[in-house]
Amino acid sequence: MDSLSPNIFVNDIDKTIDFYKTLGFKVAMTVPDEGNFVWVMMTCGKVNFMFQTFESLGSELPEISRQNGGSLLLYIQIKEIRQFHDKIKDKVKIIKGLEKTFYGATEFSILDNNGYILTFAENEE
Known part of the structure; x- marks a missing residue:
């Protein structure tokens, strides 16, 4: 295996991009190329996320839940976590503050606009 790029289903792709x-993150690709997007790939460093509208699924893959959020936590390793935390803390909903864990990582968690949890972590020296 070489990489993992989650395809996350959302109701409002424009709000998700924002x-x-x-x-x-930056937009790397969209479908269609212009207009009302039904799929987008966004990247930041080595992290890639794909976002797709629930509507575009139609009746395909009925096993995929058709609601936002869920039992998924996306764990993202970053550098300079304290600076990143300070940069976004007033722009996002922080659900678990900056803390040092028993396994040595410094982490904090946020809730994205779709109800998914993102945990950012750094193994500080």
Whole structure:
């Protein structure tokens, strides 16, 4: 295996693009190329997320829940976590503050605009 790029289903792809731009992500690809997007790939460093509208699924893959959020936590390793935390803390909903864990990582967690949890972590020296 070479990489993992989650395809996350959302109701409002435009609001999702705006939210993830706040975190430093950039749009890499869209479907269609212009207009009302049904799919987008966003990147930040080595992290890639794909976002797709529930509507675009139609009746395909009925096993995928058709609601926002869920039992998924996206764990993202970053550098300079304290600076990143300070940069976004007033722009996002922080659900678990900056703390040092028993396993040595410094982490904090946020809730994205779709109800998904993102935990940012750094193994500080």
